[in-house]
Amino acid sequence: MSQITTIQYAWAIYFAGSLGCTIAAWWMFIWAWRFVRYAAVVTVLTLLFTPYAIDAETMTMAPAIYTLVFEGMSQGLPAITPLIKLMVGIWLIGIILVLVFVVLTRKSGEQKSPRNKPRGTQSSSSRNSRRLEHHGGRRHETPVVRSSSRGLSRDEFEAREELLKGEVPMRAIRD
Structure with a gap:
């Protein structure tokens, strides 16, 4: 049985923190329309869970957001353009999947709420x-x-x- 390395501890802590941020995003947008809520969660998931190879030879992975920030500060925009394209692509795929899910699981428009009707349109018998x-x-x-x-x-x-x-x-x- 192998021992857990420092990098594995770091990934476990990062995963737990990122999961907490995802749950917080869900609760922050619980009042919103389903598409907005799901889009916020997809955005947080994309930012926090997209991996990126720091070293291509050893396949040492790190969260893409760290690479984006630190390489962007040290080497500028040309160095992080491929990473930005990758993250935007993953985000767009997530948003398209959310849109399809929301459309497929929406309720039918046949059940209209009476509160949407203007006042005075209901008869007194239906009000009673x-x-x-x-x-x-x-x-x-x-x-x-x-x-x-x-x-x-x-x-x-x-x-x-x-x-x-x-x-x-x-x-x-x-x-």
Whole structure:
């Protein structure tokens, strides 16, 4: 069994840090549209995980971003142009794959949200037949049950729902 070398420790630490940066990019863009979120993650992955051979004979690899920065500072733009082309190519492939994934996994446009409709377009019966519920910060519209399958009236059904939610029903409070 061979011992782990210093370079392997360095790569393990770099990998863990880069994975943390990728997760941070995901959480920073969790509010955004899926394509923007995935594009941010692909950009971070491209910058941090693209390897580049420092020495072509021994195939000593290093993250391309380090080579890009240090060779760019010491030797100038002509020395890093091939590396820039490589990273942009990898990034473009990632963005194209993300775009294809987002298009293939999008939801159909048939389920339009009622909140997208202008006010006044819903009839009063449709407004009364729906109730907004908040679950974990997200709005869901659920139809109000007028009669249940158990033969409960509307008042009985609402009292039952209050009891199941852990609230004290108004009918249970007595003077």
